[in-house]
Amino acid sequence: MQLQIVRLLTWKIANHGKRFITTSNRKEKTFRKLYQEFWSPKSIHNPPYEHFTQIGDPVLRTKAAEVPGDLINSKEVEHIVEKMIKVLRKFDCVGVAAPQIGISLRIIVMEFREGLIDILPKPVYEARKMSTLPLTVVINPTLTVTNYEKHKHPEGCMSVRGYSAEVERFHSVMLKGKNLSGVENKVELSGWNARIAQHEMDHLDGKLYIDRMDSSTFICTCWETVNAKSGRVEIPFYK
Template identity: 65%
Template sequence: MLLKQQVNLAKNILAQRRNVSTSTASAQSFQKWYQKLWAPERTNLPPYSHFTQIGDPVLRQKAAPVPQEHIQSPEIEAIVEQMVRVLRKFDCVGIAAPQIGVSLRIIAMEFKGGIRKELPEAVYQARQMTELPLTVFINPVLTVTSYTKLKHPEGCMSVRGFSAEVERFEGVSISGLNAKGVQSELELTGWNARIAQHEMDHLDGKLYTDHMDRSTFSCTCWEAVNTKSGRVEIPFYK
């Protein structure tokens, strides 16, 4: 649902509430109780500033294409800006619109060069990691260019605290519209191809847990859980 439609929905709910307003205290008390039956209030609406988590229905829906006439609208611009904001706030490498609660076909990717300093060089090379500037695709289409499969550990901000080994194609081509509505295409290999495949899965209602080697599924902080006698928290905010 587009942000504008969500705003209109909120306005309609407020209008309906005004229409059923009454003057007596008892009637107003009944009114509040009755409204909760059909219009429960929500204090937080998409696009979120956090990642939706596995179990949220939005992650299992096939995201809708962004209509051509809305691609350069303020609503889509706001959604893209929020995606980039959340991507960088959580220091991750990819994000899809459903991960902030918006079921639209939009992804953003960014692999910063500084990550190399945080990983052993052998790991960086084995995973074929290379820097990828911030890249946004609206209504992306992915084509496999190398059918060789690589298996590496993979995590997801929407399956917080866990990881598993996943096979992905070594090379892909991704095309679509950028944030300005201009058609673009990008050839990706290695880890960046993995990022693209991971984010495209989100647009089709899939998670890495659907493809993983189940025997490798593990909690990323299991050692800390043992060391600290279970007193470990996995934050869903930052």
């Protein structure tokens, strides 16, 4: 039922730029194969996904539509946000935009949990000006730069799985938007948290970090393991 409700929401905003893709395979099938398919349950995968969409999916290159005001505190939007939070934590990420789970709406979720501090060495953590950030949901966000000083650090994206590059981002920003209750909020962010916000805002405009990267720094994040394992390495898209 929830997925059906979400499809209704998508239909409502179709005129705001949502893209739909259908594919078909018209190969001839034997009667036996058709009979098996008739009785076998079919797996249906529709957004909002529980995985990250990958570069090449048109949803990542489409400017997301604003969530209509009367739907901001609806069960449909709440369901989408719940999926975003689930995916964010499932993959141990710090930010996710709705297009990354297949929904072309202007919603972002950010969170830098205390436990993520232990993943990186302390000098890296300090150099990148990382700090904890409580779970933050922003609907129809707007971003204003408050400190134009730029910093260049490695940046990755779960929608360009397995790669990273150095990207320049502004030091501080102001993020404004509504929460799930429809209340207008504003958040001041600096350092790495400001980078997260800028990265996720790009997603809402159909942009990826590779559009802003220093291309000479673009790397496969597991290149050393590829060599050590004689190429027998797989990049997972599911956890």
